[in-house]
Amino acid sequence: MMWRLRLAPAKTNFDFFRYQWLTFGGSMVLMVLAFVFWGALGLNFGIDFKGGTTIRTESSTPVDVGAMRNALSNLDLGDVVITEVFDPSFDANQNVAMIRLAATAGIEAITPEQITAAEAALVAADPALKIAAVESVGPKVSGELIRSSILAVSITSVLIMIYIWLRFEWQFALGGVLALLHDVFIVIGIFALFGLKFDLPIIAALLTILGYSINDTVVVFDRLRENLMKYKTMPLRDVMNLSVNETLSRTLMTSVTTLIALGAMLIFGGDVIRGFAFAIFIGVILGTYSSVFVAKNIVLMIGLDRSDKSKHGGDHEFANVDA
Amino acid sequence: MLDMPLWKRALIALICLWGVAVALPNLFYGRVEAFNDAKSAQAQGQITDEAALAAWPGFFPSALVNLGLDLRGGAHLLAEVKVEDAYAQRMDALWPELRDALRDLRDQTGTIRREASSPDVLRVSLSNPAGMPAALEAARGLSSLVTTLTGAGQSDLDISADGASLIVQLSDSEKTATDARTLQQSLEIIRRRVDEVGTREPTIQRQGNDRILIQVPGIGSAAELKAIIGTTAKLTFNPVVQITSDPNAEAGPRNKLVPDLNDKGLFYIIEETPVVGGEDLTDAQPAFDQNGQPAVNFRFNPSGGRVFGDYTAQNIGRPFAIVLDDQVISAPTIQAHITGGSGIITGRFTLEESTQLAVLLRAGALPAEMTFLEERTVGPELGADSIEAGQFAALIAGAVVAMYMIASYGLFGTFSVLALGVNIALIFAILSVLGGTLTLPGIAGIVLTIGMAVDANVLVFERIREELRAEKSVSRAIELGYSRALSAIADANITTMITAIVLFAVGAGPVKGFAVTLGVGIICSVFTALYVTRLIVTIWFNWRKPAQIHL
Numbered sequence: 001m002m003w004r005l006r007l008a009p010a011k012t013n014f015d016f017f018r019y020q021w022l023t024f025g026g027s028m029v030l031m032v033l034a035f036v037f038w039g040a041l042g043l044n045f046g047i048d049f050k051g052g053t054t055i056r057t058e059s060s061t062p063v064d065v066g067a068m069r070n071a072l073s074n075l076d077l078g079d080v081v082i083t084e085v086f087d088p089s090f091d092a093n094q095n096v097a098m099i100r101l102a103a104t105a106g107i108e109a110i111t112p113e114q115i116t117a118a119e120a121a122l123v124a125a126d127p128a129l130k131i132a133a134v135e136s137v138g139p140k141v142s143g144e145l146i147r148s149s150i151l152a153v154s155i156t157s158v159l160i161m162i163y164i165w166l167r168f169e170w171q172f173a174l175g176g177v178l179a180l181l182h183d184v185f186i187v188i189g190i191f192a193l194f195g196l197k198f199d200l201p202i203i204a205a206l207l208t209i210l211g212y213s214i215n216d217t218v219v220v221f222d223r224l225r226e227n228l229m230k231y232k233t234m235p236l237r238d239v240m241n242l243s244v245n246e247t248l249s250r251t252l253m254t255s256v257t258t259l260i261a262l263g264a265m266l267i268f269g270g271d272v273i274r275g276f277a278f279a280i281f282i283g284v285i286l287g288t289y290s291s292v293f294v295a296k297n298i299v300l301m302i303g304l305d306r307s308d309k310s311k312h313g314g315d316h317e318f319a320n321v322d323a
Numbered sequence: 324m325l326d327m328p329l330w331k332r333a334l335i336a337l338i339c340l341w342g343v344a345v346a347l348p349n350l351f352y353g354r355v356e357a358f359n360d361a362k363s364a365q366a367q368g369q370i371t372d373e374a375a376l377a378a379w380p381g382f383f384p385s386a387l388v389n390l391g392l393d394l395r396g397g398a399h400l401l402a403e404v405k406v407e408d409a410y411a412q413r414m415d416a417l418w419p420e421l422r423d424a425l426r427d428l429r430d431q432t433g434t435i436r437r438e439a440s441s442p443d444v445l446r447v448s449l450s451n452p453a454g455m456p457a458a459l460e461a462a463r464g465l466s467s468l469v470t471t472l473t474g475a476g477q478s479d480l481d482i483s484a485d486g487a488s489l490i491v492q493l494s495d496s497e498k499t500a501t502d503a504r505t506l507q508q509s510l511e512i513i514r515r516r517v518d519e520v521g522t523r524e525p526t527i528q529r530q531g532n533d534r535i536l537i538q539v540p541g542i543g544s545a546a547e548l549k550a551i552i553g554t555t556a557k558l559t560f561n562p563v564v565q566i567t568s569d570p571n572a573e574a575g576p577r578n579k580l581v582p583d584l585n586d587k588g589l590f591y592i593i594e595e596t597p598v599v600g601g602e603d604l605t606d607a608q609p610a611f612d613q614n615g616q617p618a619v620n621f622r623f624n625p626s627g628g629r630v631f632g633d634y635t636a637q638n639i640g641r642p643f644a645i646v647l648d649d650q651v652i653s654a655p656t657i658q659a660h661i662t663g664g665s666g667i668i669t670g671r672f673t674l675e676e677s678t679q680l681a682v683l684l685r686a687g688a689l690p691a692e693m694t695f696l697e698e699r700t701v702g703p704e705l706g707a708d709s710i711e712a713g714q715f716a717a718l719i720a721g722a723v724v725a726m727y728m729i730a731s732y733g734l735f736g737t738f739s740v741l742a743l744g745v746n747i748a749l750i751f752a753i754l755s756v757l758g759g760t761l762t763l764p765g766i767a768g769i770v771l772t773i774g775m776a777v778d779a780n781v782l783v784f785e786r787i788r789e790e791l792r793a794e795k796s797v798s799r800a801i802e803l804g805y806s807r808a809l810s811a812i813a814d815a816n817i818t819t820m821i822t823a824i825v826l827f828a829v830g831a832g833p834v835k836g837f838a839v840t841l842g843v844g845i846i847c848s849v850f851t852a853l854y855v856t857r858l859i860v861t862i863w864f865n866w867r868k869p870a871q872i873h874l
Binding site: 089130152159167204226249250264270 | 544545712723730763764767771775782810819825841
């Protein structure tokens, strides 16, 4: 036998329910904590959701936050937040700062005069400074973006639930979607805990996590369905363990390739996309974890009707398709 | 022996070749872009850049993936059109007609007067309320039927009486129809103005009922774009009531005070209801007046020309004002009855100003005011940095995933890496053909696909390993591996596809770009895993006929 890189031995026989109180229970605790952080700390909404303006500056001279603040102080811009941005992909003399102006309360439209004035003041303070990007979102749009984002996550969850219900059993649908929400809420909790910027691309990341995580869970469910046909008398708990063990090698393999790709994006993809890559990275880890330790536990708790009137008699539909 | 009909092999190979050929131009982005520009210039009969034309073979595919604003740099605006503005204009236009109709009934209604009211309502008081039924009848005579699918048969005006006042406003179905027209007109005008500047591939799209999305790559800033679109460039010809130097002069009802464009101390009191508006202009050209001063020639459409002709005939010797954005450009005195619907605007213009004014007039005025809800500017350097970082990340991701797959599955891993290459080529090919837009999250989507694309292969390979353990023959194990992994592959990818579709439906801008690359990526990765890898495995197997395989 030639040498092969193996993440898991060819045949494993782990009892994935053994430390249930820690694995599943821990997950539930994390989820509750995520809600607590979310509720107590709130999310650091970007201008997509809060309205306001961000100005990204680039200069060959080092960022002097104090000087920038001074330059902007007499413009009456309200709440101004200035942060320096660091990134390994920047050149040695590339100094980047982000300036965030709060939305003017009660004003729908953006005041371009203020933005122009702010830009001019910044350039006056540092002649080498260039405006790399300016983004401005009015409160009307930001409110709509919040609503449509919540809608998007809900619709996706419901559609996935319906699909799994059609292809499997309703218990699987419930278990799968609860595992998904577990992943999404913990990611949100992490963003709340560390005060990471939460904007529109993060919603896209959450939806991607939904897609990825259900992908993982479905592979386990698919094997479970197959094994339920094969071992009709084996206790449900054992069939589940067997199924997870059989798919373990694949689960780890896929997670690791995806994490490698995302890790490359996280490290080398630049600071603009970092939050997005980070959210998906965490989501993939959680998604893998939840498909092994969360989804099936919920199915086991609900229980399955294993009498022969199962909806997919014989082999499953796709087995006979000629590929 | 593994079976695969020849036609199927040929088809798969053809699709792969097509993908690689169509994706190839994206590797030479700058060169192909210059080639495409030169070619379209040639098609329009302009001078072409021969060097750019020679740099790319003409028979070869030259479609490119569009780069989103976040990668190319440019400006993005989301504008809300104040569609209600058009209601007021309609009411103002209706007033003279209604006045004339009621004038004929003076013996029944007494004297009539337009009362102050909200701008989208025409409120007329009658000195003799007994004439109301006749007035209502006359007003109804001015209405017509709305031609919409839902509101068919409904009148375009809501006419009612309130004491001694006649109240006219647009009906709901007419308002809906007007909104659609106003938005359409705004879209057209913005498109024409942006086109006059001649930037590459602007996106000008309607969003929802009253919004317009404008994306112009390559433009310096959103402020510049707004200047081109011109938020309120609105031209009207109004009767002048009085010329004054008092900036606080009392304008009186239905009149307004507007300043002169050039002379700071000069103000005009003009009637609020214009005689003709810029929407009736068909042409405007820079010209010179009889004194050799720069001026602008203009021409009205027939109906505008008629109204303007009638007005000038009745008002010889009186001044009228040419008003642009609530500033009087000039207020010439009407010398004669102007027939034929054309005239000349003179003022203290420089040659440049007259040219600019002509362009502005020609492009037409926006039918309603716009407010900007969202604006984003990305500098070209930041976009270039993002592309560079994204490319680098994709290369690293591809290389490490390839090494990892080969280390895990040996020869089969190599096959899957080949398929991954085809997969990425196919994604770019499909995006190029669809005219899809690649955004920064889109690049992240492709990188994610690199990681997830091998998943279908992993499912198959793991399954083959399992079947091999069950001591089946190698060919049987491979066949079973593919067929048994299929249901997991299908379910897993359909659920991911659902998220891509929802993202596309509700997402905006860069997120939409991500949804497209994710969706296309799913289709391509399923195709490459199930067909391309299998074709390679089949060819290899039938060639080497191994008694056992190391997976």
